[in-house]
Amino acid sequence: MSELGRLRRDEAEVTSWDEECDVLVAGGGCAGACAAIEGARAGAEVLVLERAGGVGGTSAMSGGLLYLGGGTPIQEVCGFEDSAEEMFKYMMAACGPEPDARLIQPYCEESVEHFHWLVEQGVPFKPEFFDGAHEPFTSDEGLTYSGSEHVFPFNEIARPAPRGHITQQVSNKGSRLMQHLLASVESAGVRIHVQSRCEALVVASDGRVVGVVVATLDGRRHVRARRGVVLTAGGFIYNREMVERHAPALQQCKVKVGTENDDGLGIRLGVAAGGEAIRMETGDISLVLFPPNQLRRGLLVNGRGQRFVNEDAYMGRLGEFTVLREEGNAYLICDNEIFVRPDMFPIELAAVAQSVAELEADLGLVAPCLQDTVAAYNRYAEQGADPLFGKGANYVSPLTAPPFAAIDLRTKNSLYSAFTLGGLRIDAGGSVLAPSGEPVPGLFAAGRTTSGIAKQGYSSGMSLGDGSFFGRRAGRNAARSL
Amino acid sequence: MSELGRLRRDEAEVTSWDEECDVLVAGGGCAGACAAIEGARAGAEVLVLERAGGVGGTSAMSGGLLYLGGGTPIQEVCGFEDSAEEMFKYMMAACGPEPDARLIQPYCEESVEHFHWLVEQGVPFKPEFFDGAHEPFTSDEGLTYSGSEHVFPFNEIARPAPRGHITQQVSNKGSRLMQHLLASVESAGVRIHVQSRCEALVVASDGRVVGVVVATLDGRRHVRARRGVVLTAGGFIYNREMVERHAPALQQCKVKVGTENDDGLGIRLGVAAGGEAIRMETGDISLVLFPPNQLRRGLLVNGRGQRFVNEDAYMGRLGEFTVLREEGNAYLICDNEIFVRPDMFPIELAAVAQSVAELEADLGLVAPCLQDTVAAYNRYAEQGADPLFGKGANYVSPLTAPPFAAIDLRTKNSLYSAFTLGGLRIDAGGSVLAPSGEPVPGLFAAGRTTSGIAKQGYSSGMSLGDGSFFGRRAGRNAARSL
Numbered sequence: 001m002s003e004l005g006r007l008r009r010d011e012a013e014v015t016s017w018d019e020e021c022d023v024l025v026a027g028g029g030c031a032g033a034c035a036a037i038e039g040a041r042a043g044a045e046v047l048v049l050e051r052a053g054g055v056g057g058t059s060a061m062s063g064g065l066l067y068l069g070g071g072t073p074i075q076e077v078c079g080f081e082d083s084a085e086e087m088f089k090y091m092m093a094a095c096g097p098e099p100d101a102r103l104i105q106p107y108c109e110e111s112v113e114h115f116h117w118l119v120e121q122g123v124p125f126k127p128e129f130f131d132g133a134h135e136p137f138t139s140d141e142g143l144t145y146s147g148s149e150h151v152f153p154f155n156e157i158a159r160p161a162p163r164g165h166i167t168q169q170v171s172n173k174g175s176r177l178m179q180h181l182l183a184s185v186e187s188a189g190v191r192i193h194v195q196s197r198c199e200a201l202v203v204a205s206d207g208r209v210v211g212v213v214v215a216t217l218d219g220r221r222h223v224r225a226r227r228g229v230v231l232t233a234g235g236f237i238y239n240r241e242m243v244e245r246h247a248p249a250l251q252q253c254k255v256k257v258g259t260e261n262d263d264g265l266g267i268r269l270g271v272a273a274g275g276e277a278i279r280m281e282t283g284d285i286s287l288v289l290f291p292p293n294q295l296r297r298g299l300l301v302n303g304r305g306q307r308f309v310n311e312d313a314y315m316g317r318l319g320e321f322t323v324l325r326e327e328g329n330a331y332l333i334c335d336n337e338i339f340v341r342p343d344m345f346p347i348e349l350a351a352v353a354q355s356v357a358e359l360e361a362d363l364g365l366v367a368p369c370l371q372d373t374v375a376a377y378n379r380y381a382e383q384g385a386d387p388l389f390g391k392g393a394n395y396v397s398p399l400t401a402p403p404f405a406a407i408d409l410r411t412k413n414s415l416y417s418a419f420t421l422g423g424l425r426i427d428a429g430g431s432v433l434a435p436s437g438e439p440v441p442g443l444f445a446a447g448r449t450t451s452g453i454a455k456q457g458y459s460s461g462m463s464l465g466d467g468s469f470f471g472r473r474a475g476r477n478a479a480r481s482l
Numbered sequence: 483m484s485e486l487g488r489l490r491r492d493e494a495e496v497t498s499w500d501e502e503c504d505v506l507v508a509g510g511g512c513a514g515a516c517a518a519i520e521g522a523r524a525g526a527e528v529l530v531l532e533r534a535g536g537v538g539g540t541s542a543m544s545g546g547l548l549y550l551g552g553g554t555p556i557q558e559v560c561g562f563e564d565s566a567e568e569m570f571k572y573m574m575a576a577c578g579p580e581p582d583a584r585l586i587q588p589y590c591e592e593s594v595e596h597f598h599w600l601v602e603q604g605v606p607f608k609p610e611f612f613d614g615a616h617e618p619f620t621s622d623e624g625l626t627y628s629g630s631e632h633v634f635p636f637n638e639i640a641r642p643a644p645r646g647h648i649t650q651q652v653s654n655k656g657s658r659l660m661q662h663l664l665a666s667v668e669s670a671g672v673r674i675h676v677q678s679r680c681e682a683l684v685v686a687s688d689g690r691v692v693g694v695v696v697a698t699l700d701g702r703r704h705v706r707a708r709r710g711v712v713l714t715a716g717g718f719i720y721n722r723e724m725v726e727r728h729a730p731a732l733q734q735c736k737v738k739v740g741t742e743n744d745d746g747l748g749i750r751l752g753v754a755a756g757g758e759a760i761r762m763e764t765g766d767i768s769l770v771l772f773p774p775n776q777l778r779r780g781l782l783v784n785g786r787g788q789r790f791v792n793e794d795a796y797m798g799r800l801g802e803f804t805v806l807r808e809e810g811n812a813y814l815i816c817d818n819e820i821f822v823r824p825d826m827f828p829i830e831l832a833a834v835a836q837s838v839a840e841l842e843a844d845l846g847l848v849a850p851c852l853q854d855t856v857a858a859y860n861r862y863a864e865q866g867a868d869p870l871f872g873k874g875a876n877y878v879s880p881l882t883a884p885p886f887a888a889i890d891l892r893t894k895n896s897l898y899s900a901f902t903l904g905g906l907r908i909d910a911g912g913s914v915l916a917p918s919g920e921p922v923p924g925l926f927a928a929g930r931t932t933s934g935i936a937k938q939g940y941s942s943g944m945s946l947g948d949g950s951f952f953g954r955r956a957g958r959n960a961a962r963s964l
Contacts, residue, residue: 006918007917008756010492010687096730097730097731098726098730098733205492241919242917244580245758245760245761245907246760246761248578248579248580248937249579251580264917268917271753271758271917272756274754276727276753277759278727278728278762279727279728279763280760280762280763281761281762281763304870304871306788324807325806325807366869366870368858368861369858369870372854372858376850376851376854379850387848388786388848388851389786425727435489435724435746435750435753436488437723455730
């Protein structure tokens with residue numbers, strides 16, 4: 001039988017259903033939990049199927065941070081002004097190329113409502129601002145900058161506001177988030193089966209998705225979904241062959257963010273039923289060099305000694321530029337004044353020398369490119385400015401104190417992390433779309449099974465963000481479907 | 483009816499067939515013609531369906547140049563040594579990221595045989611070498627460099643050899659190529675229907691493709707393909723929405739290379755029948771600034787005045803780097819010694835000034851980045867070297883003669899050309915592959931409907947090259963299928 005035959009079955013082949021529900025949710029992470037809650041509240045009998053031995057997925061392993069804004073109570077208490085318009089401007093500039101305004105607009109307009117909904121599910125956010133280089137790892141503040149809102153060029157495009165809303169807990173924040181969402185799933189009367197892997201979608205002769213074939217420990221079962229199926233099965237960073245075929249640049253990154261079930265099954269099921277996979281080459285690529293922030297005073301240069309991005313940009317932007325534009329070749333140039341070992345990021349020094357000229361020679365670079373880079377930077381840094389790349393004045397000071405060091409940030413010697421952002425194309429209601437732009441009847445999706453709000457340009461919290469937001473919509477719309 | 487229902491029909495729905503054949507070829511360009519010839523020679527009754535009013539497609543509008551090598555008679559007569567191994571090394575380095583060795587290996591190993599086959603079809607190649615910056619537009623030589631084989635870094639990876647084999651004719655070379663291939667199609671006894679658009683593939687219950695639904699001027703017809711269907715329907719550069727969804731960077735390019743029928747229909751049909759589309763973000767992006775070659779003595783700099791690629795690289799590499807890595811921002815810096823208006827490329831001067839410092843200021847760049855760039859280049863250029871980017875000594879000389887000029891090569895003000903390279907994943911036999919890696923039974927493809935030998939990194943002649951090569955294999959294997 002062909003692959004299509006395996007991932008997609010005609011309804012006519014199904015002789016009897018082993019179980020029935022209104023809305024079937026495939027995947028028990030954040031997106032699936034939110035779909036289940038809202039599906040059940042809309043009156044549907046909801047069944048969640050989870051491949052793993054327990055629900056939670058990659059969401060439970062995450063930092064519990066959601067990208068929210070537009071003027072949430074947490075933003076207000078912390079003294080930050082925000083609006084849906086400014087949030088929209090930032091996202092349309094940062095989440096490209098060609099972000100989908102049809103997803104981003106409702107995401108921004110209803111973000112405050114979504115915050116309140118999360119709080120209603122019991123998710124706690126402490127109304128304190130964390131002014132760090134990264135989300136808090138050893139404290140429990142509820143708000144932080146989780147993207148490049150406050151740095152060049154985005155601070156000139158939209159009024160900056162921090163939008164990383166963090167589940168309150170010192171450690172295991174993602175686990176705490178999921179604990180509350182799953183309690184809500186349970187109290188909504190949703191059934192959950194674990195160790196249940198969807199292996200095919202069942203499609204009626206008119207193209208409507210009407211159920212799934214499930215592999216369980218007790219064998220194969222056929223489950224009817226009277227109103228719809230919601231695919232919330234994660235991305236594909238753990239499917240080596242899919243990454244090689246679709247997103248080869250991500251292979252440079254040694255740290256895969258996900259679980260082994262992020263193997264793209266949800267995407268493949270959706271395509272087999274007529275959905276379209278888009279932006280499959282995209283991914284979050286992070287360079288987690290900071291904290292401490294002090295290192296941002298250094299110069300990130302490519303394999304020829306040229307700068308290529310402002311060093312105060314979000315870690316995902318630094319990683320993306322290094323991997324996608326510079327073929328994974330980068331060093332951070334420091335002087336003795338600013339050098340410090342990063343808190344969490346193991347580093348190798350590619351060279352240490354008494355002058356920039358010697359450092360350049362030790363790195364095997366062609367003189368005087370690195371010397372020119374440092375001299376041009378220092379010339380403006382004396383006045384606290386970085387007109388070439390727009391790094392913020394708080395991180396600008398001349399590099400003049402020997403010895404000078406080059407931290408090796410080449411992907412082959414360093415720890416970049418990655419997960420996939422490509423997947424099924426959906427509309428704002430969470431319907432999976434065919435290439436024509438029409439919905440595939442009865443089929444919905446959310447989270448990293450979809451290409452969501454971040455079309456390459458990523459900020460932290462966008463995956464739990466769009467997974468929860470469009471998961472809710474998918475669950476509601478599936479419940480109303482048919 | 484859903485999109486899937488439109489692009490894919492169950493065999494059970496087909497009450498009767500209006501026409502039958504063994505092998506049905508959808509698309510009458512170079513790939514389709516080669517599939518038809520070989521299918522017929524393998525004993526199959528072949529039918530070619532073409533949407534347009536006549537066959538030829540984008541191939542007939544092309545430069546008639548095929549990427550061939552490994553020691554063809556033309557290469558030998560012109561005094562160039564080549565081997566399948568060296569050709570393979572170049573292609574694996576140049577055609578990435580992650581080119582598919584399973585396609586490239588047979589392509590190289592059988593390239594000489596493929597050359598002879600083309601000659602047998604009557605395609606003429608004049609055994610003379612054209613030593614230009616670009617394929618010959620006003621002469622009829624048969625061999626030229628059509629990639630970056632002879633320049634850095636590829637000249638250090640594989641022994642350089644020109645592999646652009648050009649159909650002999652002064653103008654309308656592509657038309658000449660197709661004239662010979664189509665004569666061969668005709669003499670092989672192949673039927674051709676024009677104004678016949680495949681609107682759906684018909685799929686049997688076991689997943690096998692068994693025919694097509696065709697829209698014609700006389701209405702809808704059902705055509706049975708007893709042995710297989712070969713999709714050779716071009717790419718999707720003329721489908722604005724598909725480009726926006728899948729390959730947004732290509733939107734920067736003002737010149738679309740193709741016909742209006744390059745709308746991705748073949749790809750969408752293949753996916754609907756269970757095939758997988760891969761590398762949909764990729765495309766050829768060309769900066770056709772040269773000839774004359776003399777301009778390569780200039781410096782290609784980005785929007786900050788930094789160089790980013792050797793200026794003697796192939797036009798597709800220059801375009802790719804400018805658009806994908808530099809966000810479409812580039813200038814060519816010239817001095818009075820080298821400046822000349824390009825032969826075919828309309829240019830605007832962004833600035834002209836008596837010194838590089840003034841030029842930099844007029845361009846609005848942050849000093850002294852451009853001055854440093856020029857000074858560092860001149861320092862080595864005195865000795866005829868370019869150690870920073872490896873430009874060949876024949877194009878290296880100091881830029882010192884005022885006035886200095888910056889040719890505006892920003893995509894918004896300049897003519898970059900593009901076509902798509904993403905499409906159906908195939909194996910070396912031309913079978914369309916499902917996500918699992920298994921062939922979709924009865925379904926074959928070649929040319930720009932597929933993701934072929936160039937996975938982004940392009941050299942001229944690779945589309946006619948892989949279209950003809952895998953088209954032949956697809957036709958043969960379809961004829962033997964079942």
